[in-house]
Amino acid sequence: MGTYRYSAEFRADAVALVRSSDRPVAQVARDLGVNHETLRQWVKAAERAEDPVVVAESAKDAEIARLRRQVRELETEREILRKAAKYFARETGW
Template sequence: MGTYKYSAEFRADAVALARSSGWPVSRIAAELGVNHETLRQWIKTAEKAERPEAVAASAKDAEIAALRKQVRELEMERDILRRAAKYFAGETNW
């Protein structure tokens, strides 16, 4: 994992402040000394973490991507083995 400039507790507090106050995110971010886009990302991440179906969906998406990568690798290996078999079958002249 990467290193973070702000602790998880600070991020959680900033998100809670942004949600509870009626102020714009940019103003809260300025008062906290954080870039407003960074605070928006923290809010978006917190909202995503609160929805269990979103976590499940992202886990499914990650699994699907990994399986598709594995399929591509296996297809490539199969093609290489087919070419090798064809080459060696022509070499033996049986």
């Protein structure tokens, strides 16, 4: 819910404030009027987004998902062509 209530700019500024200050996340959240767990999740998400391993993993996952969609589409096309070939072979008497 917190990701829709606050703008991306506000979230980024809040995360930067947490990182640049020596204050605990709960205190920064209280000062900003944000739930401390929401702010903690924003910080975790920012850390994951900056981690090159996570970025590579998400790129890999996206590529795998794209390839799986493509395989399903090609299998569907192949099945349609197989049925069409069978139909036309029956029509022509092959």
